[in-house]
Amino acid sequence: xxxxxxxxxxxxxxxxxxxxxxxxxxxxxxxxxxxxxxxxxxxxxxxxxxxxxxxxxxxxxxxxxxxxxxxxxxxxxxxxxxxxxxxxxxxxxxxxxxxxxxxxxxxxxxxxxxxxxxxxxxxxxxxxxxxxxxxxxxxxxxxxxxxxxxxxxxxxxxxxxxxxxxxxxxxxxxxxxxxxxxxxxxxxxxxxxxxxxxxxxxxxxxxxxxxxxxxxxxxxxxxxxxxxxxxxxxxxxxxxxxxxxxxxxxxxxxxxxxxxxxxxxxxxxxxxxxxxxxxxxxxxxxxxxxxxxxxxxxxxxxxxxxxxxxxxxxxxxxxxxxxxxxxxxxxxxxxxxxxxxxxxxxxxxxxxxxxxxxxxxxxxxxxxxxxxxxxxxxxxxxxxxxxxxxxxxxxxxxxxxxxxxxxxxxxxxxxxxxxxxxxxxxxxxxxxxxxxxxxxxxxxx
Numbered sequence: 001x002x003x004x005x006x007x008x009x010x011x012x013x014x015x016x017x018x019x020x021x022x023x024x025x026x027x028x029x030x031x032x033x034x035x036x037x038x039x040x041x042x043x044x045x046x047x048x049x050x051x052x053x054x055x056x057x058x059x060x061x062x063x064x065x066x067x068x069x070x071x072x073x074x075x076x077x078x079x080x081x082x083x084x085x086x087x088x089x090x091x092x093x094x095x096x097x098x099x100x101x102x103x104x105x106x107x108x109x110x111x112x113x114x115x116x117x118x119x120x121x122x123x124x125x126x127x128x129x130x131x132x133x134x135x136x137x138x139x140x141x142x143x144x145x146x147x148x149x150x151x152x153x154x155x156x157x158x159x160x161x162x163x164x165x166x167x168x169x170x171x172x173x174x175x176x177x178x179x180x181x182x183x184x185x186x187x188x189x190x191x192x193x194x195x196x197x198x199x200x201x202x203x204x205x206x207x208x209x210x211x212x213x214x215x216x217x218x219x220x221x222x223x224x225x226x227x228x229x230x231x232x233x234x235x236x237x238x239x240x241x242x243x244x245x246x247x248x249x250x251x252x253x254x255x256x257x258x259x260x261x262x263x264x265x266x267x268x269x270x271x272x273x274x275x276x277x278x279x280x281x282x283x284x285x286x287x288x289x290x291x292x293x294x295x296x297x298x299x300x301x302x303x304x305x306x307x308x309x310x311x312x313x314x315x316x317x318x319x320x321x322x323x324x325x326x327x328x329x330x331x332x333x334x335x336x337x338x339x340x341x342x343x344x345x346x347x348x349x350x351x352x353x354x355x356x357x358x359x360x361x362x363x364x365x366x367x368x369x370x371x372x373x374x375x376x377x378x379x380x381x382x383x384x385x386x387x388x389x390x391x392x393x394x395x396x397x398x399x400x401x402x403x404x405x406x407x408x409x410x411x412x413x414x415x416x417x418x419x420x421x422x423x424x425x426x427x428x429x430x431x432x433x434x435x436x437x438x439x440x441x442x443x444x445x
Contacts, residue, residue: 109277167401172394
């Protein structure tokens with residue numbers, strides 16, 4: 001116990017020293033007003049603070065049976081609000097453009113990894129049940145979120161309400177999969193339906209995101225509403241891009257990798273895959289979609305790429321090669337999202353009520369998905385519970401909304417962003433214990 005307290009004290013001291021160094025190097029030089037540009041020293045110290053903070057937060061959450069991503073988000077909230085107790089040494093982090101770029105690349109890699117973990121073949125095996133669960137699990141929370149937005153934000157544009165609904169659509173595949181694996185339930189029919197439906201509703205959510213992002217961008221460029229034909233074109237563009245990217249990738253990736261292998265250079269599988277990921281993300285951005293749509297499509301295409309496919313002696317999955325890069329970049333995204341949260345907004349009763357009702361809509365909306373489970377002897381309630389966590393997906397949607405604007409106002413304002421973060425934290429925290437309770441109850445029955 002004494003050793004643990006001592007280690008914690010040393011870590012806190014290390015953070016203070018790092019923060020002081022950050023302030024010394026970065027005061028006025030890391031994007032703060034009156035600065036003279038970013039310094040390498042300032043960015044290095046900022047990375048030390050963020051990465052160590054992410055690991056500490058993740059380790060703490062692991063001890064309480066919570067996913068690491070939650071700890072990364074919470075530590076970002078803590079660091080970003082230390083100014084309230086007089087410690088403003090970490091404030092330069094909030095305005096550092098290089099960190100923002102790292103975070104954007106991190107989220108692209110995250111969606112690439114989600115695509116790699118998503119098997120089109122597995123989605124087809126669970127068939128109609130997964131499709132119905134996903135469809136109900138997207139439509140219901142979408143309209144509930146829209147309704148909550150219209151109720152609490154009546155003065156905002158309808159597209160703000162719609163975008164808020166979109167943040168509730170997708171399920172965090174990674175969090176649910178981790179819980180099911182820990183419970184040794186990953187091979188049950190319920191688990192296959194949950195994971196298949198989570199992947200499908202990720203695709204649906206990305207299409208919704210692409211459509212309404214495109215509409216909002218179009219409004220900004222045109223200065224007035226879009227025609228029905230314009231909206232239909234955005235829908236078609238999103239679907240055609242995802243479908244076309246997957247089809248083209250399936251036809252082209254093996255020849256491309258064989259050509260790359262002939263170069264006889266080390267690390268060609270990793271470099272070639274990253275090149276495909278970043279190219280797909282760039283193309284998505286080029287046609288007016290979010291870059292993460294392209295990254296997800298690239299992951300779906302490359303999900304079976306291994307060294308043996310290239311005729312090489314060593315067999316290693318692409319996901320294993322990407323892991324060290326993901327461990328570096330992905331936590332930056334979650335900590336950076338936490339930094340954007342101003343907990344003073346939580347002191348407003350209206351924001352707290354808004355966040356709790358939004359959370360209720362997120363939970364209830366996913367329970368509707370249970371009605372899509374077909375067949376006898378299936379635990380529909382377990383499926384509904386497994387669809388609850390929003391995790392990284394809700395944050396990604398909210399972050400994109402914060403970067404879009406209508407008439408000069410952000411689609412997702414700082415107060416709304418804080419409410420979305422509360423929703424993400426609650427839905428992520430409650431899923432592991434309720435799933436454990438449900439499956440343990442089934443085992444006793």
